[in-house]
Amino acid sequence: MSTNGYLSPIQAHALFDVLTSHVTLQEIEDLKNSEAIATFGPPLQPELTDESSSPILRLLLQSFILDLPGLRDVSPHFWTDHIRQLGIALDDSNLSESYDKGSIGIRRTLSTAVASIVEAVARGRLGGYPKQAEPPKEDANYNPTKPDDLARAWDDFLQRIIYGDLLDKMFVKAAETDKLSDHEPVVQAAHQYALIILASLLHHNLIVLPRGQSMVSLLNRVHRLTPYFLIKQTLKVGNAATMLNGMVQLLLAKMNLSTITSWFGGQMSDSGMNLLQQIISQVLSAEISELRKRSKTMEQLSDAPTKPQMDLLKNYASQPAEEQHQIRTKSPILTQNSAKISLSESSHKLALDYVAIQLAIRDREKLIEVFCHRQPDLTTTSIRELVRVYDPIIRALHNAVDLASGVSDAQAFVDDLIKLSLIDKSKVGKIPTVQDFVRLLQTHQGSSHVFIHQVLKNGKELSQWYHEYACQAIQQYKQENNFPLSASHVAAAGDLTALLEELVSELSEGERCMVVGELNFHAACLQNLAPESRRSVRLIVEAPLTPGRGNSWADDKAGIFLHKWQHFIDETKITPGPEDGPPRTGKSDSVKDATAAEIDGSKPAVSAPEPSTMKRPVIFPNVSKVLCLLAPGFKDALRRRVNVKKRESGSEAITE
Secondary structure, eight states: OOSSSSOOHHHHHHHHHHHHHHHHHHHHHHTTSHHHHHTSOTTTSTTOOSOOSOHHHHHHIIIIITTSTTGGGSOHHIIIIIIHHHHHHHHHTTOOOHHHHTSOOHHHHHHHHHHHHHHHHHHHHHHOBOOOSSOOOTTOOOOTTOHHHHHHHHHHHHHHHHHSSHHHHHHHHHHHOSOGGGSOHHHHHHHHHHHHHHHHHHHIIIIISTTHHHHHHHHHHHHHHSOHHHHHHHHTOSSHHHHHHHHHHHHHOOOSHHHHHGGGTOOOOSOSOOHHHHHHHHHHHHHHHHHHHHHHHHHTSTTSOOHHHHHHHHHHHTSOHHHHHHHHHHSOGGGSGGGOOOOOHHHHHHHHHHHHHHHHHHHHHHHHIIIIIOSSOHHHHHHHHHHHHTHHHHHHHHHHSOHHHHHHHHHHHHHHHHHHHSOOGGGTTOOOOHHHHHHHHHHHHHHHHHHHHHHHHHOHHHHHHHHHHHHHHHHTTBOSSOOOOOTTSOOTTGGGHHHHHHHHHTSOHHHHHHHHHHHHHHHHHHHHHHHHHHHHHHHHHHGGGSTTTTOOTTOOOOSHHHHHHHHHHHTOEEOOSSTTOOOEETTSHHHHHHHHOOTTSOOOSOOOOOGGGSOOOOOOOOOHHHHHHHHHHHHHHHHHHOEEEEOTTSOEEEEO
């Protein structure tokens, strides 16, 4: 079946995937430039209503974020004076690129993770979720030990949420009971499927990825510095207004001389740091101290670069972005003036490590400067504004739920998460599996069910606010036109099929042949991803039942978005290893080794699995012709298509 003569449903679906994936990642990467923020449009730039440099992000922001209870009540100045200025301050800091550091940093890891999730949400918002010809049976049963049943339950769950009344039933049932077993079978099975996907995400992020252990260590340091006892004692105060004021004072009050003089009527000062800023500063300062120790040790090594070369590397870290870009694209750093001396292989590797350390030090100094020392203090004022608009919600939560117990549950979960994820170097081989993360989530899921039940049972107004928001958000996934599923269970590009057909129709016949050829390869790749994901789910589900199964920590990608995430990381450009060598990528062994190194330079406890335990990686085909010929037109079409207008209710919506 052809959608309009140019593309089959499978090809249209592949094109939709390629373009949304590329544009989403590009928009997220562009946020590091102040120009992207200046042309983002509402709410960061209310006066810029015609076009946006980030149409997908703007669409999702206005579809799902701006209408959130509480957040919808912030003043326009929150976005223009706080969020936008904070973004510009981070952009002006010129934080380092993975390319220069020779490794995949935490920011790159998290940004690609966000892109892999956001692109899927964007496709659902732009094209809609395809409606089944026959609605799912409400009395259907699902076997939670069978992966195919779990996948079917997840699709039936979404069908009934989007096109049925399951969302209303879930709110009613959750208000009646905190037992998952009291819900319909489709809810129980979909819950199990979502839990497996979340466990796979945690495992991939914290265990499989080379940067995972660094993120666990960072989480552990923040966790240890969080004053849980004081927070819980404050939350136990019976009066909601007194409790809220106490929490604000605990977290946001700045300890300086003016804090004391204000008790006697003096003027408060914006200088100093509050508790949150103290935590940020202490965590990053400790890393800076460790990095400087490594830097000094490296300078004293016998095969280290010369002092002029070291000085050039150190100066490079603090140079403006424009100068760094020129050096990066035209010539290596060590080709200037007195530093132009050939390096041995070991000295060149030390030079790469040395410049990475200097960049890491500067990044942390800039983050402390922006979040902790900047005047005016945008961090504190932004949080105070959020506390102000969320005041009714916090009061309602305080009356409906034992917040202190909720914090205890959260603390216990983070304790167990860190204990599971932080691998002991003295016990190499004891590597957590996805099944371990499944069991962790199953152990703690009861506390979240109790919390939701108490909120919906005791906070009727709060329940109404979020029920109305959930209904409004889920409506964004309804297709305006019903696109039937093809024999391959693909509904083309949904509501965006006609737009993609129009873009392809404007190509010459030769260009169209090249595009279709690349789309066929990409479509085949996507068709392989679904069974690969189901295979991972099957391994995870069956592992506890089969002795010896579950030892392969590579079998973790239960979810197509995880393959996309890994692809984004693997394709990241990295500075050449040998002198005059070609640029490397995130999948290079030397890059993985550098990424996995701890702050103190030590090697991680996690070692790569044996080839026999690894699944064959999914190789995404080259789609350069598709991107070259169609990506600019696709983004321009989105800019024209995504217009902002006022609904009759006064809120902003995205319409054609």
